[in-house]
Amino acid sequence: MQVNENKEFQPLIVAFCCNWCSYAGADLSGTNRLNYPTNVKIIRVPCSCRVNPMFILRAFQRGADGVILCGCHPGDCHYTSGNYFTRRRMTLLFGMLDFLGIERDRTRVEWVSAAEGAKFAATMNEFTEAVKKLGPNRRLEDLRCRKQ
């Protein structure tokens, strides 16, 4: 097997997707044969509101270079109001990460419905490109978890 010397940096993206909209949206993009990067690893959560700020930090600790949180559009939450709470929480958390000097483009919230397979693929393509430009996550990484 040949080792490619000019290997491009491949970020690891963790996507938290809500069971009712975004996960189904990801499924739809798959059945529609739309391409999105293999860098994206999806974690299914019952609701975007399930995502504890600690989950996001933990993802960075375990080697993620970018974390994206996808949920139902505001007003469409399966549990009526979960994503409204998510929105406030994540606004504050992202503000704090920015305040501590963590690069802004590593975190994002996107609303993707079950019918938006194309939007899911496009979002993931765009987000992966943005994180790729930033390079590996160094400011919020756990050295003990770094893969050599």
Next chain:
Amino acid sequence: MQEAMIKRAKELLADGTVDRVIGWKKGEFVYDHTPAVFTSAQDIEENFVCDELTSANLSKYLVKETVREGKVLAFLKPCDTYSFNQLVKEHRIDREKVYVIGIPGGPKLDIEKIKAKGITGILSVKNENYTLKIDTLYGASEMPFYEAVSEKCANCKSKKHVVYDELIGEDGDVLDSGRFETVEKLENMTAQERYDFWRSELSKCIRCNACRNVCPACTCEKCVFDNPSSGVENKAAADSFEENMFHIIRAFHVAGRCTDCGECSRVCPQNIPLHLLNRKFIKDINELYGTYQAGENTTDKAPLNDYKMDDCEANVVHERGVE
């Protein structure tokens, strides 16, 4: 003022209104006043103290005290009454079991600022016309009062008691403080500068957990940082990630409930400006969801327990300020 407080405490103990008093007692050093529960008039007479160095917030001790039988008398400064109200709102304090006497607030002194002037072996500190006369083992020295005022008192947000049964001294007003100035200054730095600033501050952390233990908003019986499987359980941080994680989560868990009493920074043995993290959340909440002061009353809904249909999207924080 100390005499008036001792007199009133003894009266209330004698007529049976309360059966214990929570206040401050003299510690090992003159500047080392610690919170204490007094049960007898004699104990109060001998050990009770209230001066420019009694800055501890007594509200959190009432969580444990009100679980017990009987009524307790608490002396609360204006900033402490906000914490008290917030705890009443969260049903952590039984309001019926506390007799609150509001006392005038600071300005309180920060002993570290005196020590930073190279003054050591302190035997006594006296305020005479806003000059501190400090008696030390190595002779007398003095310094201007306002150079030793603690950060939280220098940026006092309110001299108004939001809750009390009676007052000793005058009630004040909510002040227009410049407490967000340092946060703004940091926000206007570049991301790299902010990162360097926080790295130099947070890397000093020894994970003594004093900031969590003293915080009147941190009253969970079982803290997430006490969980052995959390990976950030009470221990010295082995890695910069753990430091960031602990401080982000600590501040996040009190977001919308922090009254900005400044206890976290006061107790930090490493002098990390932890209140800046809390103030950042308060500032964001004020700007994005409307001005909110935790503990101002016991009825308003906390910003993180509430939402509006037209709240801003989370990604807007990526578009403001300096990158």
